[in-house]
Amino acid sequence: MGIFRRSPGNPSPNAAIARFWEWWPEARERLDGDVPEDVAEQITEHVEAMHPDLEWEIGPGPSLTVSGGGVGELRGIAERWYRAATDDAWEYRPARAADPDMLDGKLQLEDHEFDLTYVKMGLRADARRARVDVTAYHPDFLFLPEETQLAFTYRVLDWALGEDDVARWIGDVAAVTGEPMDALPPSMLSAVVQQVAAPFSEPAWLTGEGRTPLGHAARVAVRFPLHRQDHPLCDLYVAVALPYAHANPDRLPVEPSSAALREFEKSIEAMGERAVLAAHESGDGRRMFHLYVDPESGAVAELDQLAAAWPEGRAKVSSQPDPAWEVLEPYQP
Template sequence: MGIFRRPREASAATPPAISEFWEWWAQARPTIEASLAASGGGEDAAGPAPGEGLSAEAIEELSRRVHRIHADLQWEIGGADDRAPSLTITGAGDPELRGLAERWFRAAPSGAAAGGWTFHPARRPDPEMLSQDLVLGDHEFDLEYVRLGMRADADRARVHITAYHPDFLFVSEEQQVAVALHVLDWALGEDDVARWIGEVSIATEAPIDSLPPSMLAAVVEQIAEPFSEPAWLTGEGRTPRGHPARLGARFPLHRQDYPLCDLHVAITVPYANANPDRLPVEPSAGALRAFEKKLTKLGDRAVLAVRETGDGLRVFHLYADPDSGVIAELDQLAAGWGEGKAKVASTADPGWKALAPYQP
């Protein structure tokens, strides 16, 4: 078991480019609306067209404003077929960008100030698109011919996908993958794809027992249902000193459910009462349970992800919203620990990479 400590790191979670974007948007929106009205709307049946109907200058400026927030963010304007206009800024499934997109979304105007627009930090499900044509490059895919092989993996709480379209025989691997990813996003929405979809592979022959993409949501619902309440996986190992160690990890724990929690926090707590294996016994065991209970009551400001125990220490790993003030609360909680000096260390980890060793 690796009980690790990280230096305290303070960072500005919300970049100034977000407020600058919304200041610009308030001025630019009438021009964008006029362009969309003249062209008949944004996204159409041919598939995602982020700047469809906008002038080259508007596309360039909107892209520049988005990329000032982060160079890898993507944007789309929707609202065809008499639907309210929408603007989506997304990290395209990249967990490191999910927090930025959420902060952009939460800073968006609302009510009358939104001017009838809706804003989204991730691509929304759009089942109607599954019966349309998707144009990628010089090829047009009739999405009604898409079939998905779906393999449920209950141990990992994932559905593994094999995507098939008869035209996959004639197009590049890049186009095959693009079709599969568009279909998954339209069937589930970007966040649920990240939560529940595992491996995605391509087939040039229809998989046995394959289903249309419209059935994917029902399959995912069956996988997700047993995890409606938080569960913990437990395991045992050895510390670097060779003593027994115990591990607990919350599972499944999804980045998308805590989009503002970009900060990894490790709270190292010593305990005074241990058995010969240096694992906690009463009254320390009860005190640790009481301490942990407080960590589980922080709402969406922080989430407890992992606990490691061994060699007289328990390390609680959390992810926290750096703008919420919760770090000061955790400092106070650690300062009140009565069995030695508890330490709180934090570092930016928007991709939740520190959790990778603990995932099944």
């Protein structure tokens, strides 16, 4: 299996994706087992044109994976590459798949070979965050820098769960030089994650109360858990602000405004995978909807139309690229 990372450059993903799939059949015909050095360089160049931090690897199957390494900012580019595939001779993936069989083998990382049978992990499930915190141990960590320890740990996590599930369910990750108490082999990680994930088969809403900047009552609702990997094409943040005409003395919405706001929310939900409503907050006579949308799907134009038809005052729609979903971070538990 070959693993490569690109050098820095200027991304141009859409055109680069099209060029990749136009070129790829020619390269694929030359791949039979080993990857010739010149073909590896050409693959790197084509992947490099999509984004400088993407990774690629060729595995059994045969298969080709173009991966963002769990970085949310890159997930949408890898997904667009995957969906644009025009060739079905191989298996293609936009994220590393789980491969538990690799946990019994060896991994060559830089100048060091790890025997994976010695890996142990301390696992702490946090139901409040819907995350599993991991402390990884290998006896060879004693002789290696922290950067190498963590690189090794994340490779093991990818094999145990798959890259997307690592991003969904794994919280804090640390590498240690002493074996944790009650440590388990990484093959047990999947079972622990399933226990944490089981209550969240369907997203719920967390609600809270606070104060607006003007000191009035505020209500916030946040979809939880909400995973970037479940909405890979939604890398444009959109805020929709709707004034409401009917409020209580705390300036929170009451009927019939409450019903109108619920109908607006249903219109967003009807957009399907083109948009995901992440949170909304009400106060001072206004509800702000926080969404992420696929910028190539026409979702923004549809939201503009919905806002223009809002009957209770002048609505406002604003947007900005946010492939890493950074705007949402203050709303996460």
